[in-house]
Amino acid sequence: MSEHYKVLARRYRPQLFREVVEQTHAISAIENAIKENRLGSAYLFYGPRGVGKTTIARILAKRVNCLNPQGVEPCNQCESCVEILNGSSLDVIEIDAASNRRIEDIRDLRENVKFKPIIGKKKVYIIDEVHMLTKESFNALLKTLEEPPEHVLFILATTEINKIPETILSRCQIFTFRKVPIVRLQKYLEEIAQKEKIQVEKDALFLIAKKGDGSVRDSLSFFEQIISYCDGKITAEKVRELTDSFSVDVMLTITQNLFRVSSSNELLKPIADIFNDGGDLERFIWEYLEFLRICILIHKGIKDKDLLGLIGEDIEKIHQFVATIPFEKLFTIFDEIYQLRSKSYFLRIKNTYEARILIEVTLLKIQDKLNKPTLDEIIHDINQISKLFEGQDISEEKLFKKENNNKIVKKDFSLEDEIQSKFLGTYITDENKIPKLPNF
Numbered sequence: 110m111s112e113h114y115k116v117l118a119r120r121y122r123p124q125l126f127r128e129v130v131e132q133t134h135a136i137s138a139i140e141n142a143i144k145e146n147r148l149g150s151a152y153l154f155y156g157p158r159g160v161g162k163t164t165i166a167r168i169l170a171k172r173v174n175c176l177n178p179q180g181v182e183p184c185n186q187c188e189s190c191v192e193i194l195n196g197s198s199l200d201v202i203e204i205d206a207a208s209n210r211r212i213e214d215i216r217d218l219r220e221n222v223k224f225k226p227i228i229g230k231k232k233v234y235i236i237d238e239v240h241m242l243t244k245e246s247f248n249a250l251l252k253t254l255e256e257p258p259e260h261v262l263f264i265l266a267t268t269e270i271n272k273i274p275e276t277i278l279s280r281c282q283i284f285t286f287r288k289v290p291i292v293r294l295q296k297y298l299e300e301i302a303q304k305e306k307i308q309v310e311k312d313a314l315f316l317i318a319k320k321g322d323g324s325v326r327d328s329l330s331f332f333e334q335i336i337s338y339c340d341g342k343i344t345a346e347k348v349r350e351l352t353d354s355f356s357v358d359v360m361l362t363i364t365q366n367l368f369r370v371s372s373s374n375e376l377l378k379p380i381a382d383i384f385n386d387g388g389d390l391e392r393f394i395w396e397y398l399e400f401l402r403i404c405i406l407i408h409k410g411i412k413d414k415d416l417l418g419l420i421g422e423d424i425e426k427i428h429q430f431v432a433t434i435p436f437e438k439l440f441t442i443f444d445e446i447y448q449l450r451s452k453s454y455f456l457r458i459k460n461t462y463e464a465r466i467l468i469e470v471t472l473l474k475i476q477d478k479l480n481k482p483t484l485d486e487i488i489h490d491i492n493q494i495s496k497l498f499e500g501q502d503i504s505e506e507k508l509f510k511k512e513n514n515n516k517i518v519k520k521d522f523s524l525e526d527e528i529q530s531k532f533l534g535t536y537i538t539d540e541n542k543i544p545k546l547p548n549f
């Protein structure tokens with residue numbers, strides 16, 4: 110980890126409520142409670158990792174103990190704020206429940222809550238990953254939550270609310286934190302890039318934000334990795350290299366080849382390439398499934414970058430392709446790849462020859478399926494032929510021809526030939542063979 114990396118991560122940790130990315134729902138509820146002076150004694154922050162639970166807990170801890178608050182915000186300058194910022198405050202105690210889950214740890218906590226805060230008004234306990242506590246520890250914590258001293262504020266944070274006993278939940282005000290949308294994360298990274306004078310393509314930022322999967326912390330740390338990896342301008346291409354993800358172009362080529370009968374060789378080449386390069390075939394299957402989801406959504410007219418998780422240029426490419434194929438054929442591919450995914454997940458195949466075989470055979474099977482007429486197409490053709498048979502749709506050229514002497518005579522017209530020409534390639538057994546019909 111470079112010095113630059115560490116500095117950047119620390120420098121952009123929000124120190125005020127208004128600096129936090131998103132989470133407006135939780136923040137406005139907290140701000141209202143501060144304004145109306147009705148803060149509770151126990152809060153539970155629930156949501157995915159890296160979205161700001163601990164950050165907001167620290168800002169709240171600073172605000173309740175601030176000697177010179179600025180409206181709803183802490184001043185970040187008074188003795189109390191500075192100590193909390195330095196991590197040296199005795200009034201704000203952070204506990205990681207993942208490593209302090211024993212009953213003794215919680216007993217210590219119960220002993221310590223009796224003592225009044227030293228500088229500020231409240232003794233704030235921030236318990237991170239609270240779902241990791243043992244049953245006994247939860248029971249001990251509950252006793253404190255049931256009769257909390259006036260001067261104590263508990264802020265519990267968790268990613269797994271289902272593991273927290275109902276008795277604890279009922280004592281807390283619960284705030285739900287959400288994943289940050291990709292486009293919002295992209296904007297946040299763009300602001301940082303401007304401040305840091307880092308040259309970076311917009312699409313590269315989008316891909317970094319996507320990799321962050323809704324987490325500000327993860328997006329930021331990935332951005333920092335990219336900065337130390339890239340020399341000069343950060344491009345989307347370089348980000349792709351580092352994420353080692355399969356490009357949309359590879360996925361698109363495979364899908365296009367599935368619709369061409371004669372290109373089995375081309376169809377299987379990308380799989381051989383991934384295998385020979387030591388790539389992760391199991392991840393390829395997962396990413397291909399994600400790609401098919403995107404194709405289906407785009408076919409349905411969805412173009413939202415955030416929802417699709419793709420840059421605009423890629424969306425346009427896929428749009429042009431899916432416009433040329435029937436919707437239900439995408440489902441055929443999706444179903445087959447989904448089954449393949451279940452198998453590969455179960456077998457943990459990664460980069461084995463077995464994985465290569467499974468993928469190759471599945472792709473050939475799909476190619477074969479796609480190039481046969483669908484039930485809808487067969488019904489459509491049968492309808493056309495039956496119209497023809499009823500004489501509703503028979504053009505004169507089909508039934509009559511002009512001879513050299515200008516005499517018009519009937520042509521030989523065989524319905525069986527007509528059916529065969531429509532269903533060329535369909536397998537007809539002796540049992541289901543259409544009986545020979547009389548000529549017109």
Ligand SMILES: [Zn+2]
Pocket residue numbers: 174175176177178183184185186187188189190191
């Ligand atoms: Zn202050």
